[in-house]
Amino acid sequence: MKNFKSKILKTLTAVCCSLFAAHSTSAQSLEEVETAEIKSPKILIAYYSYSGNTEQVAEAIQKQTGGDLFKITAEGTYPADYHQMTTQAKKEISQGYRPKLTSKIDNIADYDVVFLGSPNWWGTITPQVSSFLQSYDLTGKKVIPFITHGGGGKQNTVSDMSAQCKGCLMEPNPWTGYGNSTSGLKDWVDNLGLVK
Numbered sequence: 001m002k003n004f005k006s007k008i009l010k011t012l013t014a015v016c017c018s019l020f021a022a023h024s025t026s027a028q029s030l031e032e033v034e035t036a037e038i039k040s041p042k043i044l045i046a047y048y049s050y051s052g053n054t055e056q057v058a059e060a061i062q063k064q065t066g067g068d069l070f071k072i073t074a075e076g077t078y079p080a081d082y083h084q085m086t087t088q089a090k091k092e093i094s095q096g097y098r099p100k101l102t103s104k105i106d107n108i109a110d111y112d113v114v115f116l117g118s119p120n121w122w123g124t125i126t127p128q129v130s131s132f133l134q135s136y137d138l139t140g141k142k143v144i145p146f147i148t149h150g151g152g153g154k155q156n157t158v159s160d161m162s163a164q165c166k167g168c169l170m171e172p173n174p175w176t177g178y179g180n181s182t183s184g185l186k187d188w189v190d191n192l193g194l195v196k
C-alpha cells in the first residue's frame with residue numbers, strides 16, 4: 001500500500017512538472033511573438049527635390065511617422081533658366097547619367113522601411129534618385145515611393161524606380177501628388193499600416 005501511494009505521488013508530480021514546463025514554454029514564445037509584432041519599424045524618408053515640392057511632402061511624412069529625413073544631394077548644377085534646365089535634365093536622363101552623391105547615409109542596414117521621393121522629370125525619376133538606388137542595398141526593405149509632378153501624374157516614375165530597386169519590397173500604392181499638395185497625404189500614410 002505504501003509503495004502504491006508513493007508511485008501515485010511520483011506520477012502526479014511528473015504530470016504537474018511537465019504541464020508547468022509546457023505552459024511556461026508556450027507563454028514565453030507568445031511573449032516573444034507579441035514583442036516582435038508590436039516592434040515599430042525603423043523608417044527613413046529619403047528624397048530629392050529641385051524646387052522644394054518633394055521636400056515639403058517628405059517633411060510632412062517625417063512629421064507623421066517620426067522617421068529620419070534624408071535629403072539626396074549630388075554633384076552638378078543646373079542653369080537658372082528653366083528651359084535650359086529642363087533641356088539639360090532631359091539630356092542627362094536620356095544618357096543614363098548617374099551623378100556622384102554628396103550626402104551619405106552610414107546606417108542604411110538599420111532601416112526596415114524607406115520612403116523614397118522624387119519629382120517626375122520627363123516621365124521618370126531624377127538622375128539623383130537613380131544614383132541613390134545604385135548606391136545603397138535596399139534588398140528586403142519595404143520601399144514606398146512618393147512622387148510629385150506638374151500635371152502628368154506618375155507616368156513611368158514608379159515603374160522605373162521599382163526596376164532600379166533590386167530586391168526591394170515595393171509598396172503597391174505609392175503617393176502621387178501635384179506640386180507640393182499634401183491633401184490626402186495623412187490618410188495615405190495611415191493606410192500603409194506601419195506600426196507606430
Ligand SMILES: Cc1cc2nc3c(=O)[nH]c(=O)nc-3n(C[C@H](O)[C@H](O)[C@H](O)COP(=O)(O)O)c2cc1C
Pocket residue numbers: 048049050051052053054055085086087089090119120121122123124148149150151152153178179180
Ligand atoms: C526637368 C523637369 C522635368 C519635368 N518633367 C515633368 C513631367 O514630365 N511631367 C510632370 O508632370 N511634371 C514635370 N515636371 C514638374 C515637376 O515634376 C514638379 O514641379 C515637381 O513637383 C517638382 O518637384 P521639386 O519641387 O521637389 O523639384 C518637371 C520639372 C522639371 C524641373
